[in-house]
Amino acid sequence: MRYRNAAWGWLGSAGRLALLTIFLATPVWAQSKPVMVYGVIHEYTLARLMQMFERDTGMKADFIRQSAGEVATRVLAERQAPKGDVIFGMSRAIQESLKAKGLLEAYKSPRRAEVPNRYVDPEGYWTGSSITVQGFAVNTERWKKEFGNAPMPKTWEDLLDPKYKDLIVTSSPLSSGSAFTFVVGQFFRLGEEKGWEYQKALDKNIRFYTPSGIAPSRMVAQGEFLIAITFAHDVLKWISVGLPIKMIHPPGVSWDIGSVSLIKNGPNPEGGKKFIDWVLGRDPIQLIVDLNFEGSLRSDVSLPLGASPLNKIELVDYKLDWAAQNRDRVLKRWGELFKK
Incomplete structure (x- = not known):
């Protein structure tokens, strides 16, 4: 007891009370x-x-x-x-x-x-x-090297062109929330069955599904792939440090x-x-x-x-309740169709 009093002895009673109050106020x-x-x-x-x-x-x-x-x-x-x-x-x-x-x-x-x-x-x-909103990113240096002055894709349907076979990367909805948002967004854009048909056609041009939603933009920024389907914030990061990557928002993007x-x-x-x-x-x-x-x-x-300001981007009507209620079913079917 004397030791404790000695430790506090240099404080007056008001000081001891203040310290005790601070201590007790901290859960x-x-x-x-x-x-x-x-x-x-x-x-x-x-x-x-x-x-x-x-x-x-x-x-x-x-x-x-x-x-x-x-x-x-x-x-x-x-x-x-x-x-x-x-x-x-x-x-x-x-x-x-x-x-x-x-x-x-x-x-x-x-x-x-x-x-x-x-x-x-x-x-x-x-x-x-x-x-954040989705779209696709293009490596501008690779584009110029492989396609010269040809116009870049502007719509989701443009990505189905056979010339993009094995040049597109995106993430897997089995592990990435970004990819699930994209898959369901196509249902809201086209209807579910047409959305599945779109996914099947797009799959022919996709070389690789990454586990993480962050990875595709990095792979395109570094020139490993030409095009990535991704969220804008992942692309803006690479643009900010001067890498040759461009973000495109086609009509009907998920958010x-x-x-x-x-x-x-x-x-x-x-x-x-x-x-x-x-x-x-x-x-x-x-x-x-x-x-x-x-x-x-x-x-x-x-x-x-x-x-890009949101009022400059055409967003899909993303139905959260439907996405949540059908998530397990959608992922099961996607895995059966596309797991690589």
Whole structure:
């Protein structure tokens, strides 16, 4: 007891009270348990977010970066003993699928009021954080070398030209949320059966399906392939560092939002809620826009450099409920038809 008094002796009673108040105001979970975030955006962006979170809150956060499909599989596999607290950057359709399986915990963050209603789950299972649109990217140097001054493709149907055989790369919807968004977008553009026929025709020109939705844009930026079907934010990143790649938005493109959710029965639910409240704020979202080139759902955050305004892009009417309800069926059929 004397030792403890000596340690505090240099403080007056007011100072001791102030320190005790700070200590007691810091929850036990904030002092010990880090928040575990399962993220699907770029690893570097996730790392910067974790650093910023610790700086702003004094709390620790760790992350695991995987594709959307891999995160969904992980959360399902861990349902009896969850190891993650938060899912970040996930597409709406997969969030809805996880919600239907009872893997998410409803949490209505105070930040929801800062996001347009169409981009939040009314029940509070997920909240939108960013928006991005799809299209296809072309390596301009390879194009000039192989096709000279010929016009680049402008529509989805243009990609069916036999001259593009083995020159197109995209990701697999079995593991990539980006690819699932593309597949279902063709159904909304053409109708389901015609959408499947389009996928079959396109498959003849696709050399490789990557596990990750991020990979195709990188492979085209580096000249491994001529064309990638991908989200715009993955292409804008390469444009920003001067690589020879161009983004094209044909009529009828899919779009999606990145969103954040709380994993049911995670090890640190209170920490997870604090992370959600924080990451939906202006500064974290601006960081995501600056580093990940996604559009913001907040009105006080600017568009990424080089992004096309949404009013200049013809979007499909993406039906989230249909995509979520039919996800397992669509993936089963896609795997039977196209798994390479």
